[in-house]
Amino acid sequence: MSLHKPAARARRFDLIAFDWDGTLFDSTAIITRCIQLAVGDVGGTVPSNADASYVIGLGLMQALAHAAPDVPKEKYPLLGERYKYHYSLHQNDITLFDGVVEMLEALQQRQHFLTVATGKSRWGLDQALGSVELKDRFHASRTADETAGKPHPRMLHELMAEMGVSPERTLMVGDTTHDLQMALNAGCASVGVSYGAHDPGALLALGPLFVADSAEQLRHWMLEHA
Numbered sequence: 001m002s003l004h005k006p007a008a009r010a011r012r013f014d015l016i017a018f019d020w021d022g023t024l025f026d027s028t029a030i031i032t033r034c035i036q037l038a039v040g041d042v043g044g045t046v047p048s049n050a051d052a053s054y055v056i057g058l059g060l061m062q063a064l065a066h067a068a069p070d071v072p073k074e075k076y077p078l079l080g081e082r083y084k085y086h087y088s089l090h091q092n093d094i095t096l097f098d099g100v101v102e103m104l105e106a107l108q109q110r111q112h113f114l115t116v117a118t119g120k121s122r123w124g125l126d127q128a129l130g131s132v133e134l135k136d137r138f139h140a141s142r143t144a145d146e147t148a149g150k151p152h153p154r155m156l157h158e159l160m161a162e163m164g165v166s167p168e169r170t171l172m173v174g175d176t177t178h179d180l181q182m183a184l185n186a187g188c189a190s191v192g193v194s195y196g197a198h199d200p201g202a203l204l205a206l207g208p209l210f211v212a213d214s215a216e217q218l219r220h221w222m223l224e225h226a
Contacts, residue, residue, distance in 0.1 A: 013189070013226050015165040016107065017156060019174035020118040021056055022196025024215075025128060027094045028175070031056050031087070032197075035067050038083035044071040056197040057119045057176040059144030096132050097195070103219035104137045112226070113163045116141035117155040117172065117182070139163065150178035153186035160186075171209075171226060173218070180206040193218055 022028040035052040039045070047067045055063035064079045065071075071079055107114060115138055118125055122143045129135045140162050148154035160170055172183035175196020180203060183190035192203035192211040203211050209225070212218035 011110065011112070011226065013112065013169055013171040015113040015115060015160060015163050015170040016222070016226060017115045017117045017159055017170065017172045017188075019057060019172075019176070019179045019196075020116055020120055020125060020128065022175035023173060023179075023193055024096060024100050025094060025132075026097050028053060028056060028197045030090045030094060034083055034086040034090070035064065037086045038064065038079055039068040039071065041082040042068075042071055042075045042079050044068040044075075044079075053197040054176075057150055057174065057178040059119050059149035060121060062144075062149050063119065091127065092131065094128075096134075097215035099215040099219050101134075103215065103222060104134070106219065106223055107226070108137065110223075113139045113165060115139055115159045115163070117150075117159060117174075117179075118142070119144045119150055119178070121145045150176075151181035151185055153182055156182060156186035156188055173222075175203075177202050177206060180208055191218070191221065 018024055021031060032049055032052040036046050039047060052067050055066045060080055061076055064083060065076060068079060104114060116125065120143055122145055125141060125143050140159055142155040142158055147158055156170065156172060160167065167187035170188040172179055172188050172190045174180060175193045176198045180190045180192055184206060190208045192208040194200040194211050194213050200211050210221050212221055
């Protein structure tokens, strides 16, 4: 498969950056439960579903610290270990949302630069990409442990610099306010998805071009408008 620079053609965006969990990967419920179990394991107050899902998309330690404010900092390493333990028990149960592969194939045929900007670790993203055989679908990726976590714009700045694309030709797609705020901070447009971690109303408040209710609806919008 050739990952080459897009040919000159009429389109709105050259670079499309996707969040991973809750946007392409159907993992929101499992991540929420693993956060709750990890906090309980170290003696913290178990967060509600809403509080645990809110932190999805942030870097792991940033997310766990936010979800467990009564856990002392010296327990953060153990908290991270317990989260990874619980997640490892279920990572093979998680699949892509229906229609994601077809969407990526269609966008690739249109010669967009496809990238990933995620709160996962590099190890976690590589494991996930390998499990669904998508490594060859993306030109580049950034993870929270190798750059700044969301909503800091550094992930997008680095992806744009690597691909040689300006902010006005870049689109961020994600399921959380962290994703959409990162796009605003980077001067990029965004599209939200309502089937992930955050409430659609909170996404709409950040001015996305569109909020999709399914991966199939996202695919149709992307092929028509991106």
